[in-house]
Amino acid sequence: MTNSFLWGSEEAVKKEQHVARFLEREYRAAGSDDAAIARVRDLASSGPMWEETGTLMSDHYDERLEFFRSFLDRDYLAYSMAYFADTGEEVLGSQHSLEQAQESKFRLICERIGLQGNERIFNLGCGFGSLECYILSNYPDVQMTGITPSETQYEYVSKEIAGRFNGGGQERVRFLNMDFSGLSEEEVSPGSYDLVISIGAVEHARNLDLLNEKIAWLLRPGGKAFHHFIVSKMVIPQFLDAKETLIGSYFPGGRIWPLEEFGRHENHLRFEKSWFVNGMNYWRTLDEWHKRFSRNVEKLAQELGSERIRHWNDYFILCKACFLPGEGAYFGNGHYLFSKPV
Numbered sequence: 001m002t003n004s005f006l007w008g009s010e011e012a013v014k015k016e017q018h019v020a021r022f023l024e025r026e027y028r029a030a031g032s033d034d035a036a037i038a039r040v041r042d043l044a045s046s047g048p049m050w051e052e053t054g055t056l057m058s059d060h061y062d063e064r065l066e067f068f069r070s071f072l073d074r075d076y077l078a079y080s081m082a083y084f085a086d087t088g089e090e091v092l093g094s095q096h097s098l099e100q101a102q103e104s105k106f107r108l109i110c111e112r113i114g115l116q117g118n119e120r121i122f123n124l125g126c127g128f129g130s131l132e133c134y135i136l137s138n139y140p141d142v143q144m145t146g147i148t149p150s151e152t153q154y155e156y157v158s159k160e161i162a163g164r165f166n167g168g169g170q171e172r173v174r175f176l177n178m179d180f181s182g183l184s185e186e187e188v189s190p191g192s193y194d195l196v197i198s199i200g201a202v203e204h205a206r207n208l209d210l211l212n213e214k215i216a217w218l219l220r221p222g223g224k225a226f227h228h229f230i231v232s233k234m235v236i237p238q239f240l241d242a243k244e245t246l247i248g249s250y251f252p253g254g255r256i257w258p259l260e261e262f263g264r265h266e267n268h269l270r271f272e273k274s275w276f277v278n279g280m281n282y283w284r285t286l287d288e289w290h291k292r293f294s295r296n297v298e299k300l301a302q303e304l305g306s307e308r309i310r311h312w313n314d315y316f317i318l319c320k321a322c323f324l325p326g327e328g329a330y331f332g333n334g335h336y337l338f339s340k341p342v
Helices: 010-029 034-043 053-061 065-069 088-093 098-113 130-138 151-165 208-218 280-295 297-304 306-323
Strands: 120-124 143-148 173-177 193-199 219-232 270-277 331-339
Touching: 010 306, 053 151, 065 151, 065 297, 088 280, 098 130, 098 193, 098 219, 098 280, 098 331, 120 130, 130 143, 130 151, 130 193, 143 151, 151 173, 193 208, 208 219, 219 270, 280 297, 280 306, 280 331, 297 306, 306 331
Parallel strands: 120 143, 120 193, 143 173, 193 219
Antiparallel strands: 219 331, 270 331
């Protein structure tokens, strides 16, 4: 594969800017009228909890561990937005490394949750155990359960992360390799968790009511749920169906929920608060991933082949373009805090 469209090339920059200009027009044309909101709410209250989970794993998350190591941060292998600063301008001017910004993300999440340090926590979509690494390293009295349907992720966390924090007869963390929707009393004790956290999982949810119902089943009365995932400031209908956008080629079954939507689903949990995290944080994260991926592309090509390299390279460019318009004002991450009524 040539260097065309790899990070830093003139072709890559032009392509990203071209897609970003197109998307900015789409964002500006999108609305949030009552009819659009009603359609979104109907979608978010129907169907299964997730769609195309198996395809999502095989097409995206079950690439080999060495592939993800080639571009993720060294400390946490965090496959989600890092946090550099509050505003787009501050993000671009930040001197923080990817590693520092990922740690800042976890610190911010723990602050917004109000983590005390003695909770029993369920991590919905544990990835490579990045949240477990941060919390268990900083809060020695916490116990955690993580779940992932990815074979690649589970193989790593069940050995590396569990081996790092369990020992001496103490099990501080355990992991489950399954779909959250199928979780039952055989794996966990209902009503026994103080906190449920998800980072980068709700983009893959279809039925938000079912998701909150399952989370409420896990939580004790008074327990909390906190979520971090990609959102849009406005209702963009085509982004609610992965089959209608290019992003569906990378995240089958994925969707971008409007910022205000999740807080409307209070049948099982009480909505407490939400925050919008400026999208330039994700642009900067993706840009660093793209840079590291490009530096390792010759080695990766030997294993993945040129077609798969193009696939991932286009993924980085397309995703960066989603967050660039308006210096992160349209697309970003939502933080949501819920509680289970006593």
